[in-house]
Amino acid sequence: MTAPSPGPFAAAFPPEAVRRVACVGAGVIGGGWAAHFLARGYDVTAWDPAPDAERKLRRLVDAAWPALEQLGLAEGASRGRLTVVPELRDAVADAEFVQESAPEKLELKRSLLAELDAAAPPGAVIASSTSGYPMTDMQGEATDPGRLLVGHPFNPPYLIPLVEVVGGESTDPGAVAWASRFYEVAGKSVITMDRELPGFIANRLQEALWREALHMVANGEASVRDIDASITEGPGLRWAFMGPCLTFALAGGEGGMAHMLDHFGPSLKSPWTRLEAPELDAPLRDAMVEGCEEAAAGRSIAQLVAERDQGVIDVLRATGRLPQGSGGHKDRGDATAEGEST
Numbered sequence: 001m002t003a004p005s006p007g008p009f010a011a012a013f014p015p016e017a018v019r020r021v022a023c024v025g026a027g028v029i030g031g032g033w034a035a036h037f038l039a040r041g042y043d044v045t046a047w048d049p050a051p052d053a054e055r056k057l058r059r060l061v062d063a064a065w066p067a068l069e070q071l072g073l074a075e076g077a078s079r080g081r082l083t084v085v086p087e088l089r090d091a092v093a094d095a096e097f098v099q100e101s102a103p104e105k106l107e108l109k110r111s112l113l114a115e116l117d118a119a120a121p122p123g124a125v126i127a128s129s130t131s132g133y134p135m136t137d138m139q140g141e142a143t144d145p146g147r148l149l150v151g152h153p154f155n156p157p158y159l160i161p162l163v164e165v166v167g168g169e170s171t172d173p174g175a176v177a178w179a180s181r182f183y184e185v186a187g188k189s190v191i192t193m194d195r196e197l198p199g200f201i202a203n204r205l206q207e208a209l210w211r212e213a214l215h216m217v218a219n220g221e222a223s224v225r226d227i228d229a230s231i232t233e234g235p236g237l238r239w240a241f242m243g244p245c246l247t248f249a250l251a252g253g254e255g256g257m258a259h260m261l262d263h264f265g266p267s268l269k270s271p272w273t274r275l276e277a278p279e280l281d282a283p284l285r286d287a288m289v290e291g292c293e294e295a296a297a298g299r300s301i302a303q304l305v306a307e308r309d310q311g312v313i314d315v316l317r318a319t320g321r322l323p324q325g326s327g328g329h330k331d332r333g334d335a336t337a338e339g340e341s342t
């Protein structure tokens with residue numbers, strides 16, 4: 001199907017003036033986004049078709065709140081600013097920004113994004129949390145595909161700063177620029193991509209590692225516990241503050257990346273990087289589930305979430321990257337005044 005031609009994106013207001021955000025889909029990621037936006041002082045309206053969605057969402061936000069308090073809440077931030085509504089159109093009718101976090105099913109996303117486009121106010125950007133679908137494949141049924149784009153978060157969105165922003169073929173570049181600025185104002189660390197790549201940047205990298213991990217488990221070559229330790233006790237410590245490229249530049253000593261490539265570059269031709277994704281069959285699924293249960297060593301998911309949240313906060317603190325939480329709302333207020341006066 002050919003996408004309708006987009007009109008030029010005309011934002012209804014500057015990114016700094018946004019006050020009301022809609023979260024559509026309120027599971028792990030939609031709930032995490034809701035917690036993040038609440039902590040930043042926004043009004044959040046959520047919609048999710050599951051019968052017990054509101055209870056689960058409020059439980060997720062409550063569980064996240066102590067971590068968010070440690071980071072520093074924005075002025076006026078409150079869990080009382082969360083509203084859960086029974087109708088999708090009511091969630092987005094007054095939204096100034098929409099974050100879609102529905103299940104990762106292409107057809108569902110295509111029709112949901114068209115529905116959101118029909119119900120959201122003109123000039124409001126609609127972002128999908130998809131972890132891999134290109135927006136080009138999802139925006140075809142919308143009347144105004146120019147305002148649809150990907151805003152790919154990392155779990156949990158209330159603690160991991162990164163959002164990858166990328167439009168599709170019919171997305172207006174103005175909407176991409178608007179969304180990148182909005183996420184920054186909302187306290188995120190943004191990578192704006194100028195083209196669609198399968199898996200964006202971070203998931204492309206993560207999937208390469210994940211594919212190799214699954215092969216090692218499938219072949220009985222390494223346990224889940226050893227695979228996890230190989231990262232947390234090894235490269236993961238470096239990656240929290242220095243990416244894989246600069247880290248490897250240091251592997252070249254005084255000679256930096258040039259010596260590193262001359263010395264170790266030929267090993268890139270070794271067969272270890274040539275595997276296709278393994279078949280995710282029942283034995284591999286079972287081995288992964290059992291391996292993770294063993295690695296969890298009796299800790300519940302809720303305990304692991306709390307442990308992860310504290311770990312991320314400690315790393316952010318240790319590397320001097322605690323967000324400017326306490327100033328968030330005030331900053332947005334100041335910027336709003338600026339935006340309104342122009």
Ligand SMILES: NC(=O)C1=CN([C@@H]2O[C@H](COP(=O)(O)OP(=O)(O)OC[C@H]3O[C@@H](n4cnc5c(N)ncnc54)[C@H](O)[C@@H]3O)[C@@H](O)[C@H]2O)C=CC1
Binds near residue numbers: 049108130132
């Ligand atoms: N789980 C993760 O680590 C990450 C997931 N994502 C992306 O976020 C999105 C959501 O994933 P999760 O939160 O993990 O899934 P989830 O299964 O935890 O939550 C999905 C929610 O969507 C609701 N839902 C079902 N049908 C819906 C519809 N038609 N409209 C709106 N909501 C609907 C479900 O009731 C559920 O609460 C996916 O696109 C996924 O790829 C992105 C980054 C990380």
Ligand SMILES: C[N+](C)(C)CC(=O)CC(=O)[O-]
Binds near residue numbers: 131153206
């Ligand atoms: C597992 N996942 C592919 C959905 C993960 C992501 O998309 C990002 C993350 O949180 O690592």
